[in-house]
Amino acid sequence: MSVTAVPIAPTPRRVLAMLWGGLALALLAALWLAWAGTSQAVAQTGTTDQFLAWNARQAGVQTTASGLQYKVLQAGEGAKPTDADVALISYKGTLRDGTVFDQNERSPLPVAQVVPGFSEGLKLMQKGGKYRLWIKPELGYGERAAGPIPANSLLVFDVELIEFLPMAVLQQMQMQQQMGGAPGGMPGQR
Known part of the structure; x- marks a missing residue:
């Protein structure tokens, strides 16, 4: 039994750059959402000064x-x-x-x-x-x-x-x- 090798064309750099850029953008969006959710939670349960600082930005x-x-x-x-x-x-x-x-x-x-x-x-x-x-x-x-x-x-x-x-x-x-x-x-x- 023999295995036939099929050559795979290399991925163009433009596609790799788009994939890495998309991953970086997704990571930044996830970090921002985590920070936004956490800042509201901290404001709601934190000190009065923390709440007022958060509320002033609403x-x-x-x-x-x-x-x-x-x-x-x-x-x-x-x-x-x-x-x-x-x-x-x-x-x-x-x-x-x-x-x-x-x-x-x-x-x-x-x-x-x-x-x-x-x-x-x-x-x-x-x-x-x-x-x-x-x-x-x-x-x-x-x-x-x-x-x-x-x-x-x-x-x-x-x-x-x-x-x-x-x-x-x-x-x-x-x-x-x-x-x-x-x-x-x-x-x-x-």
Whole structure:
């Protein structure tokens, strides 16, 4: 029995270069995907600073000089509230892991009497606007626990600014209502 040898033509260098280039590209893509998946996982389970650094690179997220991060979900119109105003808002507050610690529809809040990060976020908004706020512990409750909020917690709020009025106007409306005058209350509230 004899074996017949069939000569195989050599592979052109151009084809070998394309094969090696394709393998290198596939390896780089795999490394990038592994890094991207790992960076999100580290951000989600890492420290607050690691999370905020990762979150700052997400599309639409802006960071103020104080370190408050926010994203405009829906732009509003008109003026912005000040420390002298009472804002009528709808909000949902969660911890970084998604645990809801508070939510309310149509809640009047004095802008100057909430945690600094929430106050700063409200003053960025316009009537009708919807924002997501990421409040680092230093702008929230810091090292003290507050009810269901553990110490040193990053707070995440989805906030809609429905309306706002100066505190003095609201107090005047309340006094008129107590004295039997014209009905008062926040505009749009029934």
